[in-house]
Amino acid sequence: MMDDERFMTDSDGRIYRRYDDIKTKPIQRLNYDSREINRFIKKQEPVIIENLGLVDSATKWDLEYLHENIGNEEKSVYVSKTHKFMYYNASRCAVYPDFIPPNEQHNMTMTEFIRKYRTWKPGEHRIYFQQILTDTVGSCIYNDFRNFKWSWLNSKKERFNWGDLTSNLLLIGQPGNVTPVHYDEQQNFFAQVHGYKRVLLFDPKFFQCLYPYPFHHPCDRQSQVDFENPDYERFPLAKHLAGYEGVVGPGDVLYIPMCWWHYIESTMDSQITTSINFWYKHQSMTLSDLRFPLKWQQKLTVSRNIEKMLGEALGDPSEVGPFLNALVNGRYT
Ligand SMILES: C[C@@H](CC(=O)O)C(=O)C(=O)O
Ligand SMILES: [Zn+2]
Numbered sequence: 001m002m003d004d005e006r007f008m009t010d011s012d013g014r015i016y017r018r019y020d021d022i023k024t025k026p027i028q029r030l031n032y033d034s035r036e037i038n039r040f041i042k043k044q045e046p047v048i049i050e051n052l053g054l055v056d057s058a059t060k061w062d063l064e065y066l067h068e069n070i071g072n073e074e075k076s077v078y079v080s081k082t083h084k085f086m087y088y089n090a091s092r093c094a095v096y097p098d099f100i101p102p103n104e105q106h107n108m109t110m111t112e113f114i115r116k117y118r119t120w121k122p123g124e125h126r127i128y129f130q131q132i133l134t135d136t137v138g139s140c141i142y143n144d145f146r147n148f149k150w151s152w153l154n155s156k157k158e159r160f161n162w163g164d165l166t167s168n169l170l171l172i173g174q175p176g177n178v179t180p181v182h183y184d185e186q187q188n189f190f191a192q193v194h195g196y197k198r199v200l201l202f203d204p205k206f207f208q209c210l211y212p213y214p215f216h217h218p219c220d221r222q223s224q225v226d227f228e229n230p231d232y233e234r235f236p237l238a239k240h241l242a243g244y245e246g247v248v249g250p251g252d253v254l255y256i257p258m259c260w261w262h263y264i265e266s267t268m269d270s271q272i273t274t275s276i277n278f279w280y281k282h283q284s285m286t287l288s289d290l291r292f293p294l295k296w297q298q299k300l301t302v303s304r305n306i307e308k309m310l311g312e313a314l315g316d317p318s319e320v321g322p323f324l325n326a327l328v329n330g331r332y333t
Contacts, residue, residue: 006228007268014247015268016198017178019227021239024200027246027254041160044257044297046201048246054253055191055276057147062194063114063172063272069138074107075131077116085128086180088218095216095317102219113172117272120174129172133276153189153278162187163281171275173266181210181263182222185301188256189278192248195270199254200227202243202261204296207303209237210261215307216317227263248275258282259297 008018028045030036032052040047078085080103093099108116116127133145145168156162166186173195181200202210210223211234225231225238232239247267248254256262266273282297294302310324311317 010247012247013269014196014198016265017228019200021230021241022200022227023242024245027199027201027244029246038159041156041255044260046244046257046260047255048248049253049255051251052149052152052253053251054149054152054189055193056251057144058193058274058276059250061141061144061274063117066141067110067114069140070110071136071138071141072109073136074109075113075129077106077108077113078128078130079104079106079125080128081125083126083176084178084180086219086222087182088222089220090218092216092218092220096218099218117174126174126177128174128177129170131170133168133170156189157280161283163283166279166281169277169279171273171277173273175266175268175270175273177266177273179264180222181225181227181261183212183259183261183300184221184256184279185258185282186279187258187282188280190248190254190256191276191278192250192252192254193274193276194250195273196247196249196267197273197275198245198247198265198267200243200245200263201256202241204259204261204300206241206243206261207296207300209241211235211238214321215304216311216320223261259300
């Protein structure tokens with residue numbers, strides 16, 4: 001790995017992909033008892049929280065324990081020909097008939113996933129277990145889940161007027177798996193259980209530098225910019241990307257603010273990576289709460305509503321692009 005210039009090794013021995021073009025500053029790391037944490041969450045800026053013990057009860061969730069206790073229902077596992085696992089909404093493929101899914105979502109038992117994981121050889125399709133935790137899990141897992149530090153989570157939800165917890169995703173990945181840069185419209189406490197993940201985060205204001213796919217595209221919310229091979233002809237503003245970077249390890253909790261762009265990579269030195277996220281609906285906002293100028297998170301919501309509404313008003317999502325070009329070209333540009 002050391003002689004492969006695509007990768008770098010940091011001072012802690014973590015090995016991950018080198019992106020020389022992307023300027024980053026370190027994500028702030030704070031101990032769980034720091035009063036500063038609330039300031040970051042209030043400002044909706046990323047922060048890595050240490051020693052919180054949020055999901056300590058999941059430390060025993062190794063493959064053997066999960067095999068014994070997670071239940072025999074089939075689980076969601078993504079399979080990719082490459083190391084990238086870009087999420088796509090299969091229900092939107094009809095609008096883009098030429099769209100080629102970048103990976104496949106399979107359902108398989110834990111037994112099958114573990115067999116594939118243990119027999120995997122370089123060059124084979126990669127796998128990434130991504131399963132929403134539901135009440136179908138076994139009683140041991142359910143008890144571990146109940147022992148997460150829900151009082152801490154609930155205190156943040158109440159303090160910052162977040163909406164309900166929508167789901168917890170359990171992620172089990174191979175070293176080198178990459179979730180390309182995208183945003184989610186939810187607040188996220190991302191807890192790292194086993195192994196290490198390198199994260200890059202960008203403020204929502206970099207919308208124009210990350211060129212998200214159209215709203216009606218299967219890859220809505222995903223950036224079109226490939227960090228490993230950026231096409232600066234098509235995406236010239238990507239050169240101006242500047243963000244935050246960090247590595248989360250066992251026990252770390254990363255706060256990913258709603259609508260912040262994030263790239264997440266399982267480091268090559270990890271044996272396996274296990275993460276559990278906590279997605280919360282964003283805070284309900286009334287008109288009286290609105291302050292101008294709008295924040296970029298709000299402008300993003302406005303832009304999505306415009307694209308959605310235009311698709312409905314024009315009666316055909318494929319007319320949205322030509323219509324917006326006609327509206328803007330030569331008039332606003
Ligand atoms: C699934 C996760 C990425 C990863 O861990 O590979 C993510 O994007 C999120 O929690 O919002
Ligand atoms: Zn995400």
